[in-house]
Amino acid sequence: MTQNDLQVFSQIESEVRSYCRGFPTVFTKAKGHKMWDEAGKEYIDFFSGAGALNYGHNDEHMQEKLIDYIKDNGITHSLDMASTAKRTFLEKFKQVILEPRDLDYKIMFPGPTGTNTVESALKLARKVTGRTNVISFTNGFHGMTIGSLSVTGNETKRKGAGIPLHHAVTMPYDNFVGEERDTLDYLESFLENSGSGVELPAAMILETVQGEGGLNTARMEWLKKVDEICKQYGILLIIDDVQAGVGRTGTFFSFEPAGIKPDIVCLSKSLSGYGLPFAITLFRPELDIWSPGEHNGTFRGFNHAFVTATAALDYWEDPKFEKSIQDKAGIVEDFLRGLTQKYPALEGEVYGRGLMIGIKSAQEGLSAQIAEEAFNRGLIMETAGMDDEVFKLFPPINIAVEDLKEGLNILEDSIKSLVKKPVSNQ
Template sequence: MESTVQTYARSFPVTFNEARGVHLFDNTGKRYLDFLAGAGTLNYGHNHPELKAALIEYIQNDGIAHGLDMHTTAKAAFLTSLQQIILKPRGMDHVAQFTGPTGTNAVEAAMKLARKVTGRNNIVAFTNGFHGVSLGALAATGNQHHRGGAGTSMADVSRLPYDGYPGAGEDSLLLFETMLNDNSSGLDKPAAVLFEVVQGEGGLNASSFKWLQRLEKICRAHDILMIADDIQAGCGRTGTFFSFEPAGIKPDIITLSKSLSGMGLPFALVLLRPDLDQWEPGEHNGTFRGNNHAFVTARKALELFWKDDTFGADIRKKGEILTQRMQGIVDRFPKLYEKVKGRGLMQGIACHEGEMASIITKKCFERGLVIETAGPDGEVVKCLCPLIITEEQLNQGLDWLEEASAEADAERMRKAS
């Protein structure tokens, strides 16, 4: 009954029916260590007991499940926690816009708002960026596989080289600044730049903090809005709640989704500077804007994990372990791997070619490790384990990755001989 468009079921051809913490279980009872985490949606693991208890209590008390954008106690509690725990400590006065329930809905709203506020059509996006597959967000997405499914033209987006893009030189933003200052460059002055601090689907390309700071300087000089797409890299994935925090930049608009709900419930949010809040009532809407069940679990997640830096520090510590272990695997198998990419618990290893990455992830799954690939040619073996993972569990998964790599390397040598 299911369309051929499905993807993950092809990579993990079993039927899952149970999940707890960092583990998935199939219908035969086999346990798998999850280094996919719902493509970054389950930062706090599967069915976190305190999040689950809060949701069950809310449902049992006949709490509002669907309320369009009406006021509810669940929404009020979430907004209060968001303001007190996340925004105020970071000196942010952004207001919240609840969009449709997926990340691409948030990106569409952010792009639309930037155009409305500035009166300009063009958006600058970057090579290897991924922002969703609805038409507006897809226009800003670089991946040709996804773009090819549009069936129509996609306009009003200019593509520029991301930090470290091959052939772009040491300062990839020099081209952007030069074109903005040249009235004959052909670059229409953009309403906004749309960027990821770490490009998840694009291959775990991580921008330097210096690059982000220079991007902000250029935008401020030319009255261009900054839209930070923090859908996959946010909610702690790189070691701070927002991925851009260590760079000290202040994006005008921020999109969040994926792990925002804390439990895999559909939930997306746009944070915007108050002066940019120029929507007319109902001008951008959606039947499922504001998932009250997600409000409950999102609030609980903020209160459990983000009242101080304890959780963030633990993520950064495990990120260092991940870097060291992955670098060791690269050093051991130079014929398979090129380099470690990413930041925090959003890292991976780039293979020399995509077919080998696919072989390695398949061998990982045979051992009980759920892990996927990323990058333009699927060449990066990508670790997105739950942030609550213990060091022992993290090392177990990396042991399996190293074993799978050894087996793949042995097969490569046999074929070569």
Template sequence: MTVFDDLESEVRSYCRNWPVVFDTAQGARLNDVDGRSYLDFFAGAGALNYGHNPPQLKEPLLEYLRRDGVTHGLDMYTVAKGEFLHTFEELVLRPRGLDYKVQFPGPTGANTVESALKLARKITGRESVINFTNAFHGMTLGALSVTGNSMKRGGAGIPLVHATPMPFDNYFDGTVPDFLWLDRLLGDAGSGLNEPAAVIVETVQGEGGINPARVEWLQGLADLCHRHEILLIVDDVQMGVGRTGPFFSFEIAGIQPDIVCLSKSISGYGLPMALTLIKPEYDQWGPGEHNGTFRGNNLAFVTAAAALREFWSDDVMERSTLAKGERIHDTLEELAGTARDGTLVPKGRGLARGLCFAQPGLAAKTCAAAFERGLLMETAGPSDEVMKIMPPLTITDAELEEGLTVVRESVGATLEGAAA
């Protein structure tokens, strides 16, 4: 362990909560160097929707490497890229009636957000972007400008401008009509609001506290954008690729964003990969106007295509995710009922779930208690007040029940300790 303390930057974070050296992983489990197994309710912060080292993806990847397939190709045409594009159109876009051009902006979620913001400004000639309270969109400067968390914004070291935050769904606990403030500002020539190029939104805020937007709120937002000629960007980096049930998290609302950001689990194997989906009329880039050395990860193309064929040729994955999500919800409701004073609040959608603690610090203590019992979970929310549950979508029913047992024990131990 000393090599990490001696050489790795102080910026490291997850490893501080899980101070063991992991060595192998398969499915919903990781194993440390001492042979202890940990059940994974973290799933690489949403990058491992199909679990660790899924065999259906590993074999095509190994075969591609064995035959010396191109690994690095920037945006050159390759067999791997072509197969991914064909598969993505056939299994994702066409069945949903979606017409998007596919941009490969770079390997991370922040890359796709940056490209979306730049493109929206290029299309409209406007600078300002509307974002939402408690949003998280990435750690680069453009993405940070539309992120809400003050600690993360503070790391920029410079003013973060050209973005205007607005209240996310239920920010005022239902006491103020949705979009009253934003709609009024947009229609008032004296409001002082800079005319926005775009609105960027997560349909379920992950890092912000597992906050799901209601269907009618999302539909209202899409309508507002249409009426005011503002581009709608959906950041589906963490909640896309089936995390909430459907492949895209916005499908539940029946809307079609102008630009969609995907990353994390799109490669299927935890390999770096990101997509920016653009309505054809808005694909106004000049050649090379947004680029990056690692925007063409051919290994990720191979595993991504294999993942789509394996898991998205039918609706089995979607139905399974929704059913498992309801099982978690039932457990969280059960735990909330034991509190009887509203101090525990279940949150989420699909297999993105959370339990909000009224008392600061208890969510972190619960996650620590779970780690001691062999379960990985993280916290979310502006004050880390939410215990976040995001297992692989492929977790077995038995593993899910095993993990939920640990969750019950950990919450109980934390509440007993707090009462004492």
């Protein structure tokens, strides 16, 4: 077998594989913001495991805590039994994350993935309210299991269910129909009019920044109004923070700048800090009407993830950490806005928030070409949107500024090689 030989994957692995097609090499090692393939080529990683590696690869602090725990024969698997690792995580998450933000939530361990936490949120909302339907939003993505797909907008992923998807009503996300029309006025008209055919839903579910949907970003005033509508009609508000949370947008929870307190919050991806499968569902204490075992999962007690997640919270004890994310987000946003001006052939517009950001190009296929060229030059990033019209940047939130700029320079070189010469600075 030669280095970077992909033949075994095409022969044995299912055709459903995806990311390996965009990044056609065999990776063997990763550290911080870098990855290496079998041939020894070095890559800067602005993909971060689709948001599951906000702290980069093999963070030394978390790695040390995990190795010590394993060497001490710490429990790996415990279902929902009590363990010291779980207790430590619960106490620290409440102390470092919830209490400083004045959030009073019960914590549920629904299973290790993002779609697990979404499924539990939908089930709980229906159980609490006794109502069936859920309002979701255009271009939203919430997971690949049946309940999560029912509130997902992507047609291709919905078709993968193989059955009709029911009990969800799709409403337009912020600015979906243009800035001139308030999408929430449209939504409210359905709730108010008894002839609309839209029954009062159990919940509304949304992402504050739509990761897979193209980095569409809800304005804070829009989020506040959603919250007000939910309170007015007795609808539970579910924020899916699986990708946008854990610092990706500049604050631990993406909804913090809006000043709202959702009824239910879904977290996964970077929660473990180390890329280990881990998810939690947060909800107001009065909503905790579950019967024991009513929603469970074999791997909801993955103690290795408890250990690394607790270690990751050490960073959040220092307010300077959050400030550093926001400072780097400013650098990236300014750089991207500069690219749209410098390279008008991009026909680009900056989308996203924090370090969940990119450029939407009106040139068909160009964003995908830029991502491919960047990979060839040693920068890993992906595209988003229904037609892959956005190339998006997910650098580690703890990346050093000089390393961040190195990746951005590769991005510009990739753009420069594909579009017309930049406009003159004179």
